[in-house]
Amino acid sequence: MENESRVTSRVRPETVSWVGLGLVSGGILLAAVDMVRFPLMEEELTTPDGGLWWLAAVLLGAIVLCVVLRRDAWERQAGPATRLDRTRAVLLLVVIVLLLYVAYTAFSPMAFSWTAENPRFYFPDAAGVSLWTATLAITLGAILMAATAHQPRLRPLPGSVPPMAGGLVLVLLLEFGLGAATLYQPTEHTVADAFPDTPAPVPGDVSEVGWEWEVPQDVSVRGVEPGPFGPLLTLEDGVVALDGSSGEVLWSYRHPYNSWVRVVISDGGTRALVTRQPVADRSGDHHVTEIDTVTGGILREFTVPPLLEEGEDEETRVDFLAGTSEVSLYSWRDTTEEQRVRVHAADSNEELWFPTVPESRDRTCVNFGGWQSGENLLLHEDQVLITYLCADEDRLDEDTTLRDLTLDNREPLTGVVAAFDARTGEENWIREWDDTNTELSISVDRPVPGTDSHPVVVAQGRYRSDLPRALDLRDGSDSLELPPELMDSETAMSDDFEQLVRVGSESTVLLSRGPADQGNGDEREPFLFHRVSASGEITATAEMPFSTVFLDQLPEAIALGEAVIIPRLEYEETGTQETIPAVVVIPYDAGPDAVRTIRFDEPEFASEPGMDGARTGDHRAIPVPGAVVTYVRDTETTIVRGLVG
Template identity: 30%
Template sequence: MVSLVLAALAVSVVGAFAVPSLRERLWPVDHRVADTAAPEHGVPASVSEVAWRWRPPGNEVVDTVLPVPGGAVAVLDSGVVALDGPSGEERWHYRRSDAIVRSAGVTPDGAGIAVSYTDPAAEEGDPGETVVFLDGRTGRLRAEYEPEALPQEPGPSRFAHVSDEVFLAPGEDPLAVEAFALVDGEPVWSHEGGGAGEAGPLVTTGDAVAATAVLTRGSGTGEEHVLVAVGVDAARGDLLWEEEYPVSDFGDETVEVRYEPSWEALHLGFVEPGGGPVHLLVDPSTGRVLARDSRYPFWGLEDGYVVRTPDSGGGDRVRYSHVRFDGSTSGETVAGNAVGDADLYPGLATGEAVLRLRYLGDDGVTRAPVTVEALPWDGEPYTIDPGLGTAGWQAGDGTVPVDTYPPALLAVPGAVVVLDKDTWATELVGLT
């Protein structure tokens, strides 16, 4: 039922772009720039109330939210809209009626936004791709071009990995990386990989790119699996570091690589041969191990990380611990397990609290109204009602399945944003 509705919506969206209005045919680009750069804001250490609400024009769906120094950029089918973090007021936008956004990414410092468009009316064999590169602070156009040298077809992963000057694509071999200039799409450098195995995710920071792979060495009884991680200079492609970690014979199924823009460390999670889980927090610029823990670090902070474990006191409760890189614990908080919510979307952490979303009904399989639960390191827990209902994908009995569009909690400069998608529109709620 849901897949049929999704297909119908997809057709209606494409149809809307295929038959633009007369005004849109004459002026397909709607571009508004900010007169001055927005003041830079920090990510809030805590939130206590709803500061603003925003809905995109034309009831478009917000695909994701990207952080920029002044707040957030909402990525739509038609383009991008920048919002001030503390107030939610629009700062600038770039939208088109003659093409559809396929991918968008932000440089680590938030100074640039890259957007890949495709023309739904392009002829067969013509990718019909146009890239625009915008100033993240003002929305001014820094470059526009039709890429010709890119190996991959345009798609959602085009700008999944963006550094300050280039965007990255995995090469043909494990650990291979190719870099292309953000301003014109031309090749800049390539890093050769090699070995037999499965390539893992790429991770980009301001000055480095980390590539990972699980390689298989030897054969028969002597076969072993190794997680290999390399750091490459994002500007020049020079190798900065390389590390290897033996992993269990389940191979890539045991490995997890994670990184968030606000983190100070790369998370490598794996199972050692004949042992248990290991979680390493690694400096992506040097490869130095900042911390090693058997517990799952679900969020990274400037001075450490946060782990989530069952509470030793028993019962259906969970303990969050703020662990510094030196191994000391600087704060803890205990709350109800909410395992269903946490498994679907674990939330985020700040220097003052853990924030998580609650949106499961009593049966654990349908949606309930969204609430934000704040668990301070020092103080009593409290909840914030973002005012989001469940008027979305409804089953025959009027309930909303939980696996339709679960909400997301996103930290951006000046606010924590709740993104919730429903059938006809998307609403962003900013918490401060």
């Protein structure tokens, strides 16, 4: 008891009062500094709730100082602190009640990641939090002074200056602490405790839903890529790896409180690069984390400077097109020059080179409309692929342009596909065809995981009758022999041909129309999926009645070893505008009666019906080790499903 009384006697009322005065004075000074610095930074002078409550706090703080410090006569001699009279004490209590209301009203839980209701409601506000810190400091200081109810003396100085300085220091600590807290964006990272020794095989056929995984609330799926042991889900805030056999999470790396996150899967699905721009980094640098997709462990972390200089972004637009662990592909467009694509180093943003259409004296070459990623230009692993059209100069004049020739099917042009080293820009290989009628588009068809096939690049014309070209990505050699049954000539497909479903170095799947009315009551031609060997021989056929799916769902068809599947969205005739995901399964060599549909239990999302009472949406299917994964892109609640045989 004696020790407690000694401690109490050391903490004198005037000391606590001076600490409170330091907090109030520091809060007012902080607000004054904020009034100058934040307009220079083009920040609004509002508290996190969007109001001007800090002005009321400054006014009330000035009243507190007046109530506590004002004396009827200047006291030159040192002496003990005097108690506040009843009038001042009551006035001080009223001011404190008002300050508590102001501090409570000015606060917004959205300013901090740990108080936001969910990540979508988190909005960091450095300026607002600083002004709220000033409000909080004034409120705390007033409470301390009311708790002592004393009017402190300035003299002796050793008894007044240190505690007041301590109050000012507390304001600085609050400013730095809360300022850092509003900018803190936590990372959610888990690594794989255990993972399979070998990846499970991709199902050759599917018959049921083996597992389901619900995406975190208010997060949408941007894409799914095959990983070492199952799907790699690229979310709008990071990446998650699942076991394809069970749907269990192997590892995850997410930034749920970042407003901008980009994920790139590269190196054959063995690397994931997560790029973000933290609000705490005012330089605008991009923070990149490279992840091993087997374990989820971090391989390296680095920052890259922004591509645009300060002030340049008002006239220049830069769009990210694609990337790998080595390079990034960007599209540049401004008011003074046409759109241009540039290749930059992924770890420094240094410009390495840019693809161009070659110039020649003998012929003119053009990429109509400029470079368009996914159409006439694409980045795949360590190569940049482009395509363009050429015509000899003697075929062109003032009245005939190369565009005119593309509109005349009687005037064949030279179609070109070229591959370049993604880092150096050196040409790896080039292929040309002199019988091209229209501009080409290129895409890379990746093999089903677990097979010995390798990726091929497919060049296709504008029309169904245009002959598709499939090239080995390694050297540009031909990888596709087409069956004569689906060709009208060596340079044109038959009228029954529809599209390529899958192209591989070992086998290919093509879609065509079959003869009408084969006894199933449907007078329209059925769809036939032909599996073709490397030599161009049809080895198996899967038949689907015409009315099974809508035409715009056919491009989403996926070829497996024993069947073809088509993801679709079925419109429910319930008046609620609900669409339900489903998958159509078409087995090989089993006839149209074997076609079956796997419907999922619950509605995926509400949407407007399409032309024929259904909406196709973005229902996708991806074969991965252990399952065929289906998902609906860009919906608020997304369930990822693993289909098994």
